[in-house]
Amino acid sequence: MRSNRRGMALLAALISVLACAPADEPPPAGQAESANGYTAGAPGIGDPDFPADGNGGYDVAHYGLVVDYAPTTKRLEGVTTIQAAATQNLSSFNLDLSGLDVRGITVDDAPATFTRKGDELTVTPPEPVDKNAGFTVKVTYSGVPKPAKDSSNLGTYGFISTADGAFVTSEPNGSKTWFPNNDHPADKATFDFAITVPAGVTAVANGELTGQPVTAGGKTTYRWSERHPMASYLATATLGKFDLRQGKTPGGIPNFAATDPKFKTSLDKLYTVSGEVTDYWGTVFGPYPFSSTGGVVDDYSAGYALENQTKPIYGGFEPDESIIAHELAHQWFGDSLTISRWKDLWLNEGFATYAEWLWSEHKGKQTAEAIFNDYHKRPATDPMWSYPPGRAKPDDLFNQSVYTRGGMTLHALRKAVGDQTFFQLLKAWTAGHRYGHVTTESFIDLAEQMSGKDLGPLFDAWLYQPRRPA
Ligand code: ARG
Numbered sequence: 001m002r003s004n005r006r007g008m009a010l011l012a013a014l015i016s017v018l019a020c021a022p023a024d025e026p027p028p029a030g031q032a033e034s035a036n037g038y039t040a041g042a043p044g045i046g047d048p049d050f051p052a053d054g055n056g057g058y059d060v061a062h063y064g065l066v067v068d069y070a071p072t073t074k075r076l077e078g079v080t081t082i083q084a085a086a087t088q089n090l091s092s093f094n095l096d097l098s099g100l101d102v103r104g105i106t107v108d109d110a111p112a113t114f115t116r117k118g119d120e121l122t123v124t125p126p127e128p129v130d131k132n133a134g135f136t137v138k139v140t141y142s143g144v145p146k147p148a149k150d151s152s153n154l155g156t157y158g159f160i161s162t163a164d165g166a167f168v169t170s171e172p173n174g175s176k177t178w179f180p181n182n183d184h185p186a187d188k189a190t191f192d193f194a195i196t197v198p199a200g201v202t203a204v205a206n207g208e209l210t211g212q213p214v215t216a217g218g219k220t221t222y223r224w225s226e227r228h229p230m231a232s233y234l235a236t237a238t239l240g241k242f243d244l245r246q247g248k249t250p251g252g253i254p255n256f257a258a259t260d261p262k263f264k265t266s267l268d269k270l271y272t273v274s275g276e277v278t279d280y281w282g283t284v285f286g287p288y289p290f291s292s293t294g295g296v297v298d299d300y301s302a303g304y305a306l307e308n309q310t311k312p313i314y315g316g317f318e319p320d321e322s323i324i325a326h327e328l329a330h331q332w333f334g335d336s337l338t339i340s341r342w343k344d345l346w347l348n349e350g351f352a353t354y355a356e357w358l359w360s361e362h363k364g365k366q367t368a369e370a371i372f373n374d375y376h377k378r379p380a381t382d383p384m385w386s387y388p389p390g391r392a393k394p395d396d397l398f399n400q401s402v403y404t405r406g407g408m409t410l411h412a413l414r415k416a417v418g419d420q421t422f423f424q425l426l427k428a429w430t431a432g433h434r435y436g437h438v439t440t441e442s443f444i445d446l447a448e449q450m451s452g453k454d455l456g457p458l459f460d461a462w463l464y465q466p467r468r469p470a
């Protein structure tokens with residue numbers, strides 16, 4: 001499900017230019033043109049900062065993940081079924097997959113050939129696929145997943161084994177460590193999960209359980225379904241021994257909380273605060289976009305939390321109200337409204353950080369204004385002022401500026417347009433792009449349209465200049 005129409009038009013234009021190239025000139029590498037007008041899908045989706053992430057030539061509608069995991073051997077056996085539509089006449093296409101052994105691939109039930117190079121898995125179906133045609137890819141694979149390890153500020157992410165199962169957090173591009181997919185947020189899809197683990201282990205994925213877990217032969221299968229479009233990095237299959245609390249928020253949204261036994265004393269707080277925050281954000285940001293809420297605390301010291309759709313995960317610490325407010329704000333900003341390019345990450349992290357300040361204000365603690373002022377006092381030499389948050393750097397994506405100065409941008413906007421317009425704007429923003437894709441330009445346009453003000457200078461100073469705004 002890709003809403004980047006402009007990108008598609010560009011790609012189509014590029015392909016027609018290539019198609020008109022003189023016949024004696026070989027097509028550029030990676031754009032092999034066959035005589036019949038079918039071409040290979042691009043090995044990247046077109047994010048210039050992450051050129052290998054995602055793929056071109058198709059748009060995924062649905063992933064069906066079947067995963068069997070053995071915590072003792074750390075082996076995963078998987079079958080991923082992908083329903084997609086071709087966005088060009090397609091002779092071959094890529095999936096992203098890191099490590100693991102591919103046993104076989106079919107396209108529309110016919111055996112396909114495939115090659116691997118780095119994290120690119122190239123699939124050639126026996127028959128080329130027509131533009132706009134739907135097709136189904138089934139990949140059977142297995143192996144010991146290896147998480148991504150990043151030397152800058154991403155840490156370890158992807159499918160991370162733990163003593164009793166796995167901790168799965170894939171932002172920005174770690175979903176390829178556990179299933180083949182189009183690993184970039186520009187292509188969202190719905191997900192079904194069938195996860196088999198040893199009896200006694202719980203499997204927690206996105207969305208809702210569809211039926212009771214089924215135990216047979218010492219193994220239990222959990223089925224989960226996320227019916228709303230989801231970016232691959234938000235998919236999880238968190239496995240282990242968990243204490244659970246299930247019910248509904250006071251406002252009536254199904255609420256699912258899970259804690260590793262080591263964090264059992266956090267379970268009630270996680271459940272209660274997640275419910276209260278979800279309901280409150282519904283009044284501030286507009287209706288909750290998904291069918292359930294909740295959270296997971298696992299015994300893995302990730303050094304971060306992640307806003308996994310419907311079920312944020314907290315890595316090895318008891319979450320306080322502030323971080324719960326942050327991760328649940330992401331359900332609107334990041335999960336329902338998704339960025340098409342990583343450079344726009346402040347639309348996720350700046351908004352979720354500002355939500356922490358709104359929560360503090362709501363609870364009668366420091367106001368957003370007071371928090372803003374404390375940060376604004378930081379000396380001109382503070383690293384935050386030299387990193388413009390409106391263009392997240394690929395090698396320093398989660399820089400503190402993207403969070404804090406991103407949040408400050410929203411407070412500066414609030415002061416410029418007034419509370420009434422600001423809070424109307426937040427609701428119009430989430431309503432107008434529900435389940436879709438967003439860009440910084442589209443946010444600035446809406447803010448200008450709703451306030452009737454020229455906000456160019458404000459956004460320029462806060463988002464794009466390497467110095468402290470006045
Ligand atoms: N989006 C997460 C948050 O808001 C941070 C994820 C960081 N990812 C990573 N690989 N370190 O807190």
Ligand code: ZN
Pocket residue numbers: 326330348349352
């Ligand atoms: Zn965040």
